[in-house]
Amino acid sequence: GENVEQHPSTLSVQEGDSAVIKCTYSDSASNYFPWYKQELGKRPQLIIDIRSNVGEKKDQRIAVTLNKTAKHFSLHITETQPEDSAVYFCAASKGNQFYFGTGTSLTVIP
């Protein structure tokens, strides 16, 4: 099966700085990579996703990059705000099920 590793497990940044979360995957057949944000006590919600035929995708302050050769993908958040504080999960899928990373707890310090 797929193995998704996510780093770091915790991340603190000053408001306005950038945050980067990295994930690696093991199965080269994986072709869909979503990122979820989970606020305390809430359900995970999709914030951005990328498919294997694309190297980068951007949505306002959030971007995701994918390196298929190295089998890693990253979430970039620019100009961080306190409301970005949450746990972020990466996932990989090859069409049958999702495999999630263990999560990154991001704290944005005002």
Place this chain on the structure above:
Amino acid sequence: DAEITQSPRHKITETGRQVTLACHQTWNHNNMFWYRQDLGHGLRLIHYSYGVQDTNKGEVSDGYSVSRSNTEDLPLTLESAASSQTSVYFCASSEYVAGTAIFGPGTRLTVT
């Protein structure tokens, strides 16, 4: 508006009891999933279904079962609850197999 709901939201049960967690979606999605979330482990897949009468085991399926008799519902049953099954359980559904998964609000289960 379409939604995915779970019930109960909180449950306390005793070791050895059978427990059923409900999941209901009105997205008309064929694909439904059950995950458990534990600190340090992220989201781990318990069971999933690609349509009516279809069920499959995930990576942590021991002690759990599901059935899919219609498109809207995928109940999760703990045959004989164990303390190791204390967790937060999330149901999810997706339109495409490798598409966006929409999560339910979660059920916090405590087994004493």
